[in-house]
Amino acid sequence: MTPDQITAIRRELGVTKGLAARLFGIDRRRYDRIEKGQIEPFNTLDRLLAVAHVPGVLPILEAMVAEEDAYAATHPAEDKSAPEEVSPAEEC
Numbered sequence: 001m002t003p004d005q006i007t008a009i010r011r012e013l014g015v016t017k018g019l020a021a022r023l024f025g026i027d028r029r030r031y032d033r034i035e036k037g038q039i040e041p042f043n044t045l046d047r048l049l050a051v052a053h054v055p056g057v058l059p060i061l062e063a064m065v066a067e068e069d070a071y072a073a074t075h076p077a078e079d080k081s082a083p084e085e086v087s088p089a090e091e092c
Contacts, residue, residue, distance in 0.1 A: 001046045003037040009049050013058055023061050024048060
């Protein structure tokens with residue numbers, strides 16, 4: 001699929017670049033580069049864009065993103081940058 005085809009499909013579906021990036025599990029900058037033809041789209045993107053024309057699929061994908069957002073809001077990621085503290089009793 002060409003960059004122009006990807007852009008045309010996204011616009012036809014009324015999806016923003018930001019939402020498209022989220023639906024495909026990539027960041028906005030990478031998605032922009034795909035639409036500009038700077039990097040090749042991956043096979044999954046081609047398949048999802050082809051399926052997006054099936055009636056009822058886009059609302060399902062949008063609901064999945066919303067569900068993921070709701071989960072992330074209630075389950076903050078653990079901070080793995082700080083080492084876990086160990087009590088002296090556990091060191092033995």
